């Protein structure tokens with residue numbers, strides 16, 4: 001007998017609840033590249049869930065590792081107690097991080113990783129004797145999760161307004177420059193000078209008051225905005241000059257999305273802290289992390305008296321044994337199947353060519369891509385609201401799940417994607433785009 005579920009009680013996140021509940025899109029099953037709706041429609045997952053299911057859906061071995069761990073040790077406090085699997089996972093993870101970044105602080109989500117990174121940066125500055133450094137700098141259109149630190153440094157207006165006073169922050173301008181860079185393949189050519197805004201902001205606030213700068217190497221939720229060539233390196237130089245901690249929020253860009261373990265490696269720029277989540281467990285279980293340079297860890301830890309807690313921060317579920325088991329199994333899959341580097345090879349190239357074949361459709365004003373992340377931006381309709389959500393619905397009806405933000409459609413498929421899936425995504429977008437009357 002068909003099970004009848006009520007949609008009333010679940011207050012859905014970042015969702016138009018009334019619109020959704022009037023016309024629900026329910027996904028009850030997933031496998032490989034596909035999700036399946038309650039009506040048994042097969043849907044190609046062009047977004048890896050929310051940029052997270054990097055190894056593809058339904059990886060039985062991750063579930064098996066978790067079940068085994070529950071039977072062995074379901075939970076143990078991470079405050080003043082430890083468990084082998086937590087230390088084992090940490091050691092394994094830092095093999096992927098840039099040289100000299102061998103410490104990891106566990107969280108349960110990207111938002112918590114951001115909060116933790118901001119607090120680590122602050123604790124580091126205090127421990128160093130930079131006692132006036134309390135301000136953070138974020139970037140317009142940046143997304144750093146939804147907690148108060150994250151929305152303070154974040155640059156998406158709707159996420160910031162209406163939530164009362166935020167932390168003391170300032171923001172760099174975003175780097176989207178369609179006029180000069182439209183339809184760039186990979187990193188855009190123009191805009192390195194935008195990094196100089198950081199110098200200006202630091203001068204404006206005073207170098208002795210700025211603790212850290214946080215940017216996504218590629219802004220995801222803000223519309224897939226790429227850094228112009230040389231931009232991130234210049235941010236690094238300016239941070240070095242003024243003793244400002246540079247945080248890369250790699251919640252999306254980590255774990256193979258750009259064809260490398262991290263964007264830091266892809267772009268050859270090493271920040272001081274990296275936030276991570278999503279692909280770290282291929283989305284199977286909530287898990288996040290902050291990777292810290294050894295110097296940051298040493299400075300904070302050595303600043304406290306012997307035997308004292310050095311950093312008053314942590315979560316009940318930091319390094320949860322079941323999440324660590326899921327994470328280890330995920331890394332096994334990434335390694336065995338070469339998934340962390342797949343996006344920088346032939347499939348990434350095919351994705352790029354496929355997306356850019358849409359150029360010329362009148363409603364499309366820009367196409368952006370790197371590795372296995374991409375965006376197609378549509379013209380703002382002359383009258384009415386942005387078009388992205390309508391396009392999402394039309395693609396869904398045609399069997400492809402995409403993400404919309406404003407007039408932009410974002411794509412970030414599982415890293416197991418094959419050419420025939422890319423063809424379907426491109427054909428679907430093409431069919432929808434050609435029918436749009438903008």
Ligand SMILES: Cc1ncc(COP(=O)(O)O)c(C=O)c1O
Nearest residue numbers: 109110111143144145249251252
């Ligand atoms: C760059 C970035 N940082 C932080 C977050 C927040 O992660 P979570 O939703 O796991 O809290 C996200 C989520 O999309 C993100 O894209």
